[in-house]
Amino acid sequence: MSDYESLPELVLIRKSRGGDVKAFSELYARIHKDLYKFALYTLKHPQDAEDAVSEAVISAYENLGMLRKEESFRSWIFRILSNQCKGRFRNRQQMEELEPEMAAPERDYAELHDVREAFGILNEEERIIVAFSVFGGYQSDEIGNMMEQKSATIRSKKSRALGKMRSVLE
Structure with missing residues (x-):
């Protein structure tokens, strides 16, 4: 067990802000799985998810000085990842519009699973919103802050989204 594994997250954040690469690596190790799950369910493609997470982590490391509250590290890095995913999603849509004659991508057999199919209709x-809630474990007010919307709006949108998913799963 390294010295860093036993340190609280806030200590790691402070060390990272001071330029300690090992401290940032430990932060990344603690949050990587959640970041990847979020990106995968948002983008639906493993390679795109890996790329989005990599770019988000690099951006977070380079801009760590811009983090206003150390307690908000997780929501801050998820917001960066969310922006990366949105950008990739828009780029993919533009590519599909420009190249409709391209061969269909290889079938993702994981899409045959009901939950993934239900998630895909959103x-x-x-x-x-659902990914922040389910994979990030964030509450409506936290998601609202990240997405610059009221928590009541987030709760309403989340409820409708879960209803859509439920209709596919029933």
Whole structure:
């Protein structure tokens, strides 16, 4: 067990802000799985998810000085990842519009699973809200802060999104 594994998250954040790469690596190790799950369910493609997480982590490391509250590290890095996912999603849509004659992508057999199919019917914003809630463990007020919307609006959108998913799963 390294010295860093036993340190509280806030201590790691402070060390990272001071330029300690090992401290940032430990922060990344603690949150990587949640970041990847969020990106995968948002983008639906493993390689895109890995790329989005990598870019988000690099951006977070480079901009760590812009983090206003150390307690908000997780929501801050998820917001960065959310922006990366939105950008990739828009780029993919543009590519599909420009190249409709391209061969269909290889079938993702995981899409045959009911939950993934249900998640796939959600629009981009709904996927992000559900992913923040389910994979990030964030409350409506935290998601609202990240997405610059009222918590009541987030609760309403989340409820509608879960209803859509439920209708596919029934």
